[in-house]
Amino acid sequence: MLQVEGLSAGYGPITALHDVTLGADEGRITAVLGANGAGKTTLLRTVSGLHPARTGTVRLGGQDITRHSAEAMPALGMAHVPEGRGVITELTVEENLRLGGLARGRVKTADLDRVWSLFPPLDERRRAAASTLSGGERQMLVVGRALMSRPSVLLLDEPSLGLAPRIVTQIFELVRGLVREEGLAVLLVEQNARSALSVADRGVVLNLGRVVADDDAAVLAGDDQLRHAYLGF
Numbered sequence: 678m679l680q681v682e683g684l685s686a687g688y689g690p691i692t693a694l695h696d697v698t699l700g701a702d703e704g705r706i707t708a709v710l711g712a713n714g715a716g717k718t719t720l721l722r723t724v725s726g727l728h729p730a731r732t733g734t735v736r737l738g739g740q741d742i743t744r745h746s747a748e749a750m751p752a753l754g755m756a757h758v759p760e761g762r763g764v765i766t767e768l769t770v771e772e773n774l775r776l777g778g779l780a781r782g783r784v785k786t787a788d789l790d791r792v793w794s795l796f797p798p799l800d801e802r803r804r805a806a807a808s809t810l811s812g813g814e815r816q817m818l819v820v821g822r823a824l825m826s827r828p829s830v831l832l833l834d835e836p837s838l839g840l841a842p843r844i845v846t847q848i849f850e851l852v853r854g855l856v857r858e859e860g861l862a863v864l865l866v867e868q869n870a871r872s873a874l875s876v877a878d879r880g881v882v883l884n885l886g887r888v889v890a891d892d893d894a895a896v897l898a899g900d901d902q903l904r905h906a907y908l909g910f
């Protein structure tokens with residue numbers, strides 16, 4: 678579904694991504710792991726058109742989208758949930774979701790209903806201001822907002838950051854269910870490698886902007902040397 682080949686990107690004199698090649702298949706969660714500064718966020722931002730690629734290509738369903746702008750991505754079927762769980766706090770939960778639908782042109786009731794059924798805590802708080810949500814609920818809201826554009830590829834940047842382990846498990850299980858039922862391709866960026874590998878099908882490990890491993894999640898989780906060197910568990 679998503680194929681990244683030989684991608685390089687950077688900031689002025691800094692090269693944050695060196696010749697990165699990886700893929701994300703439909704019906705699968707691909708975890709992108711690595712320490713602080715490994716280039717995970719830069720990878721997602723470059724894939725989704727928020728940051729320019731220096732070299733390499735990004736293909737979505739075979740189509741070269743490397744030079745497409747971020748605004749064009751929802752219509753192409755890509756949704757990016759950035760780091761930080763940004764929502765518009767003055768708006769209600771439902772209004773925030775509707776903004777996600779607008780990215781695709783118009784809001785469909787069926788899409789809203791799908792989010793309500795996927796995330797019951799949001800359903801219960803439809804008319805609450807987003808400012809009143811807990812961290813876990815906010816994470817559900819930003820994922821739900823991304824789903825409103827009916828993506829075929831979902832990019833998630835550190836959804837677990839700052840959440841209690843129980844809530845992280847809950848969010849990951851929801852993503853797992855979504856992938857199973859709807860065949861989405863998910864690229865899941867995480868520093869929390871242990872949790873990410875427990876939910877992912879595949880894993881790609883970045884170190885200083887380079888891919889140092891790309892394998893089945895179970896193989897990576899069972900590789901003691903790799904875990905100690907790059908994954909911190």
Ligand SMILES: Nc1ncnc2c1ncn2[C@@H]1O[C@H](COP(=O)(O)OP(=O)(O)OP(=O)(O)O)[C@@H](O)[C@H]1O
Pocket residue numbers: 688691693711712713714715716717718719720868
């Ligand atoms: N706006 C920027 N200007 C200059 N350098 C940047 C900028 N954003 C990131 N970098 C640098 O690019 C490299 C990769 O950063 P990036 O944010 O992609 O890493 P990351 O893997 O997402 O890290 P973290 O786990 O801390 O979120 C780092 O060396 C970082 O300092």
Ligand SMILES: [Mg+2]
Pocket residue numbers: 717718719760835
């Ligand atoms: Mg990051």
